[in-house]
Amino acid sequence: MRVLYLAAEAVPLIKVGGLGDVAGSLPRALRRLPVKPDVRLVIPFHGGTDRSSLKVEPVAAFTLPTTTDTQGVEVFAADVDGLPVYLIAGSMLPPEAPVYAHPREDAYKYTFFSLASLELARVLDWWPDILHANDWHTAPALYAVWLRRRYEAVYGGLSTLLTVHNLPYLGSGAEEALQAFGLPPAEEGDLPKWARHLPLPLGLMSADFVNTVSTGYAREILTPEYGLGLEDFLKRRQDTLFGIINGLDLEQWNPETDPNLPATFHQQNLAPRVENKLALQERVGLPLEAETPLLAMIGRMDHQKGVDIAIEALHDLEDCPWQAVILGKGDAHIEAAATELEKTFPQRVRVRIEYNAPLGNLIYGGADMLLIPSRYEPCGLTQMIAMRYGCVPVARETGGLADTVCDYDRCKDSTGFLFSEPTARSLIFTLRRALTVYGDQRRWKPLQQRGMRRDFSWQRSAEEYYQLYQALLKRKPSDTIER
Ligand code: ADP
Numbered sequence: 001m002r003v004l005y006l007a008a009e010a011v012p013l014i015k016v017g018g019l020g021d022v023a024g025s026l027p028r029a030l031r032r033l034p035v036k037p038d039v040r041l042v043i044p045f046h047g048g049t050d051r052s053s054l055k056v057e058p059v060a061a062f063t064l065p066t067t068t069d070t071q072g073v074e075v076f077a078a079d080v081d082g083l084p085v086y087l088i089a090g091s092m093l094p095p096e097a098p099v100y101a102h103p104r105e106d107a108y109k110y111t112f113f114s115l116a117s118l119e120l121a122r123v124l125d126w127w128p129d130i131l132h133a134n135d136w137h138t139a140p141a142l143y144a145v146w147l148r149r150r151y152e153a154v155y156g157g158l159s160t161l162l163t164v165h166n167l168p169y170l171g172s173g174a175e176e177a178l179q180a181f182g183l184p185p186a187e188e189g190d191l192p193k194w195a196r197h198l199p200l201p202l203g204l205m206s207a208d209f210v211n212t213v214s215t216g217y218a219r220e221i222l223t224p225e226y227g228l229g230l231e232d233f234l235k236r237r238q239d240t241l242f243g244i245i246n247g248l249d250l251e252q253w254n255p256e257t258d259p260n261l262p263a264t265f266h267q268q269n270l271a272p273r274v275e276n277k278l279a280l281q282e283r284v285g286l287p288l289e290a291e292t293p294l295l296a297m298i299g300r301m302d303h304q305k306g307v308d309i310a311i312e313a314l315h316d317l318e319d320c321p322w323q324a325v326i327l328g329k330g331d332a333h334i335e336a337a338a339t340e341l342e343k344t345f346p347q348r349v350r351v352r353i354e355y356n357a358p359l360g361n362l363i364y365g366g367a368d369m370l371l372i373p374s375r376y377e378p379c380g381l382t383q384m385i386a387m388r389y390g391c392v393p394v395a396r397e398t399g400g401l402a403d404t405v406c407d408y409d410r411c412k413d414s415t416g417f418l419f420s421e422p423t424a425r426s427l428i429f430t431l432r433r434a435l436t437v438y439g440d441q442r443r444w445k446p447l448q449q450r451g452m453r454r455d456f457s458w459q460r461s462a463e464e465y466y467q468l469y470q471a472l473l474k475r476k477p478s479d480t481i482e483r
Contacts, residue, residue: 001035001037001038001129001130001469001470001473002037002038002039002040002126002127002128002129002130003027003030003037003038003039003040003128003129003130003131003132003469004040004042004117004121004128004130004131004132005023005026005027005039005040005041005042005132005134006042006043006113006114006117006131006132006133006134006138006141007019007020007022007023007041007042007043007134007135007137007138008023008043008044008099008100008110008113008134008135008137008138009023009043009046009099010023010024010027010041010043010085011023011024011025011249011252012024012050012080013043013049013050013051013054013078013080013085013087014043014046014048014049014050014099016099016100016355017300018165018246018379018380018381019134019135019165021246021248021249021381022134022165022213022246023041023043023134024080024249025247025248025249025252025458026246026247026458026461026462026465027039027040027041027083028080028081028082028083028458029247029458029459029461029462030462030465030466031082031083032462033462033463033466035466037466037469039083040083040084040085040086040126040128041080041083041084041085041086042085042086042087042088042117042120043085043086043087043088044087044088044089044093044099044109044110044113045074045076045087045088045089045093045095046093046095046097046098046099047094047095047096047097048098048099049087051078054078054079054080055078055079056076056077056078056087057076057077057078058074058075058076058077059075059076059077059086059124060073060074060075060120060123060124061073061074061075062119062123064090064112064115064116064119064181065182066180066181066182067179067180067181067182068180071090071091071092071112072090072091073088073089073090073112073116073119073120074088074089074090075087075088075089075116075120075123076089086117086120088113088116088117088120090112090116092108092109092112092113093109093112093113097109103171103172103173103174104173104174104176104177106137106171106173106174107171107173107174107176107177107178107199108177108180110136110137110138110140110171110199111140111174111177111178111180111181111183111199112181113137113138114133114137114138114139114140114141114144115140115141115144115181117138117141118131118141118144118145127154127158128158129157129158129159129469129473130158130159130160130161130469130472130473131145131158131159131160131161132160132161132163133160133161133162133163133203133207134162134163134165135163135164135165135166135169135200136169136170136171136174136198136199136200136203137171137199138203139162139171139199139200139202139203139204139206139207140174140178140181140183140199140202140203142160142162142202142203142206142207143178143183143186143199143202143203143205143206144183145158145160145206146160146205146206147183159208159209159472159473159475160206160207160208160209161207161208161209161210161211161468161469161472162203162204162206162207162209162210162211163210163211163212163213164200164204164210164211164212164213164221164378165212165213165378165379166304166378167200167212167221167226167227167228167230167378168228168304168376169200170195170198170199170200170201170228171198171199171200172198174197174198174199175197175198178197178199178202183202185197186202186205189205190233190236191204191205191230191233192229192230192233194229195229195230195233201230201233204230204233204234204237205233208240208472208475209240209241209242209468209471209472210237210240210241210242211241211242211243211244211468212241212242212243212378212379213243213244213245213246213378213379213400214243214244214245214246214378214379214399214400214403214404215243215244215245215403216243216398216399216400216402216403217243217376217377217378217379217399217400218241218242218243219243220376220398220399221234222234222235222238226376242468244461244464244465244468245379245400245403245404245461246379246381246384246400246461247456247457247458247459247460247461247462248381248384248385248388248456248457248458249458250388250456250457250458253364253385253388253389254388255364255365255388255389255390255452258361258365260357260358260361260362260365261276261361261362261365261366262275262276262279263275263276263279265365265390267390267448267449267452267453268449270390270445270448270449273365273366273390274290276362276365276366277290277294277366277367277368278290278366279362279366280294280325280362280363280366280367281294281323281366283359283362284325284350284352285350286323286325286347286348286350287323287347289323292321292322292323293321293322293323293368293369293435293438294322294323294324294325294366294367294368294369295314295322295323295324295325295367295368295369295370295371295394295431296324296325296326296327296363296367296369296370296371296391297310297324297325297326297327297328297370297371297372298327298328298360298363298364298370298382299327299328299372299382300328300329300330301328301329301330301331301334301335301338301353302330302331302334303331303334303375304374304375304376304377305328305372305373305374305375306372306373306374306375306396306422307326307328307334307337307338307373308334308337309373309375309422309423309424309427310371310373310424310427311334311337311338311340311341312424313373313424313427313428313431314341314345314349315341315344316424316428317428317431317432320432320435322348322435323348323349324341324345324348324349324350325349325350325351325352325363325367326338326341326349326350326351326352327351327352327354327356327359327360327363328352328353329353329354329355335353338351338353339351339353361389363391364385364386364388364389364391365389365390365391366391367391368391368392368438369391369392369393369394369434369438370382370383370386370391370392370393370394370395371394371395371427371431372393372394372395372396372401373395373396373419373422373427374395374396374398374399374401374422375396375398375422376398376399377395377396377398377399377400377401378399378400379399379400380395380399380400380401380404383395383400383401383404383405383416384404384454384456386451387404387405387415387416387451387452387454387456388451388452388454388456389452390448390449390451390452391448392415392416392417392434392444392447392448392451393405393415393416393417393451394416394417394419394427394430394431394434395416395417395418395419396418396419396420396422396427397418397419397420398422401418402418404454404456405417405418408433408434408437408447409433413450414447414450415447415450415451415454416447416451417430417431417433417434418430
């Protein structure tokens with residue numbers, strides 16, 4: 001089985017968010033399955049790519065037609081831990097551009113990347129059985145296959161899968177870029193009119209199978225609350241819509257070996273963990289207090305992540321002892337609100353507006369609770385990393401968070417705390433529950449240990465993806481519904 005896996009980012013080469021973790025780990029986990037599918041990864045050759053420990057070699061050069069001219073494509077290859085990775089460069093992928101920037105520039109960049117990846121398979125004479133795209137950035141490749149199937153037999157034999165990591169990122173502003181590369185708005189099919197020129201909806205229409213990154217989110221996007229007006233369209237293709245939870249790279253995220261932790265630890269001996277907590281307090285300049293509950297947040301400061309909900313909740317939770325560390329960057333208003341919280345509680349709160357992976361690891365390995373008040377969460381990795389590091393998640397009951405965290409008062413095998421409404425009130429109620437349990441370490445430690453024992457490895461998810469690939473290949477050509 002040959003699979004060409006397309007993504008905008010992938011560890012260890014380049015990472016901005018969870019997609020980078022997934023695209024770096026899943027192809028490698030698939031290749032490690034006993035059946036050893038030949039999975040190959042394609043990502044753009046971003047300027048920020050870390051190539052320090054890699055041998056990167058040019059392997060192909062070709063041109064890509066647009067409606068008015070042609071664009072040069074250069075392809076480089078690297079071997080990442082046994083995984084063949086192709087890096088696409090070209091004038092439309094300027095090295096100085098960040099991974100994600102302005103919608104219009106991104107649209108040109110990723111449409112170019114999507115079509116160049118498709119062309120690469122032809123140029124390398126390595127034609128895949130399955131084209132696996134991720135999010136709006138690579139969805140144009142699926143739409144191109146869908147259009148070309150009508151007149152080029154080779155595309156008829158290519159099965160396609162779209163993984164949706166975040167539905168609201170539709171790729172708005174891409175109409176002009178799609179047109180420039182000969183991808184017109186969809187004229188037929190039953191996509192709502194407003195969505196017929198947007199990359200992600202076009203990908204949803206074109207892909208043979210679609211999956212989201214948790215079963216909970218796969219159900220939620222069929223509702224008006226999460227479906228963005230695409231819910232009726234998605235309901236009509238429910239028989240080919242699946243949910244597979246993301247895994248974690250357990251070698252990368254390992255509290256027993258993590259070099260960022262002053263004290264590594266094991267679930268049977270959590271005692272050294274307090275050293276990390278003190279080191280974290282020292283690093284960010286909080287009073288060194290081993291017993292005060294240390295709350296943390298790590299992630300993009302985006303409306304989705306509900307950081308504002310947690311900020312409001314902490315303002316109203318003055319009567320309890322706690323400290324908080326907030327690490328993240330993004331929306332200027334949310335950043336300002338976080339900084340304001342630090343000013344209000346200078347003895348309790350530290351905010352770091354930055355992307356800082358080593359500090360992130362120290363937080364996972366030293367903080368007591370991770371607050372994850374997401375308004376929606378397709379999967380979420382931070383709750384899984386937190387559990388693996390004995391940091392108890394206090395999370396909104398939505399999407400992948402609800403699928404992976406078991407609430408203290410509701411399950412025998414509980415691993416954290418869940419709250420249902422995306423409001424400060426709901427979070428405060430649950431934080432008080434969590435703080436009460438924290439006050440009784442005989443109950444808290446087993447809760448940490450249960451989280452640490454959970455299996456979040458990629459192995460199980462990779463097997464599920466492999467089964468999905470098999471089902472995809474078994475489908476009859478007539479199953480390719482004209483949507
Ligand atoms: P997203 O919606 O951003 O993909 P996820 O929870 O799936 O959210 O994954 C976020 C990943 O990025 C996690 O590995 C998290 O530790 C990391 N991360 C996010 N923001 C930061 C930051 N400011 N510093 C360090 N790591 C971060």
